[in-house]
Amino acid sequence: MRILLGATVAALVSGAALAAAAGAATPIVTGCPAGYSLFAVGTPPYQVPGFLDDPVNGGNGDGRVCAHALPDAVRDAFCANGRGGCLLEQEGLTLYEFTEDTNPASARAGG
Numbered sequence: 001m002r003i004l005l006g007a008t009v010a011a012l013v014s015g016a017a018l019a020a021a022a023g024a025a026t027p028i029v030t031g032c033p034a035g036y037s038l039f040a041v042g043t044p045p046y047q048v049p050g051f052l053d054d055p056v057n058g059g060n061g062d063g064r065v066c067a068h069a070l071p072d073a074v075r076d077a078f079c080a081n082g083r084g085g086c087l088l089e090q091e092g093l094t095l096y097e098f099t100e101d102t103n104p105a106s107a108r109a110g111g
Helices: 002-023 048-053 072-080 086-091 104-108
Strands: 037-040 064-069 096-100
Touching: 048 064, 048 096, 072 086
Parallel strands: none
Antiparallel strands: 037 064, 064 096
C-alpha cells in the first residue's frame, strides 16, 4: 500500500510540475525568459548587465537586460565558497543571473 501511495504522490507531483512548466510561457513583451524581469544597465554596483548589453559582445545595446533574482542563501554560499558575491552580501544586495533581452519571440510579436 505504501508503494502505491508513493507512486501516486510522485505521479501527482510530476503532473503538477509539467502543468506549471507548460503554463510558464516566455513573455514576448519584455524579451525575457519566464521568471526574469527587465533590469536597467548601469544600476550600481552591477557591471555584468553593461557587458551583456554591449553590441561588441553580442548584445542589442538597448540599455536593458533580463535579471533573475537569486535567494540570499545562494549569494551567501557563493561568498562563503570564494566564488564572489561578498560585496553584495556586505551591502545587503541581491545576486542576479543576467541574460540579454533578445528573445526571438519578442521580435516576431513586434515587441
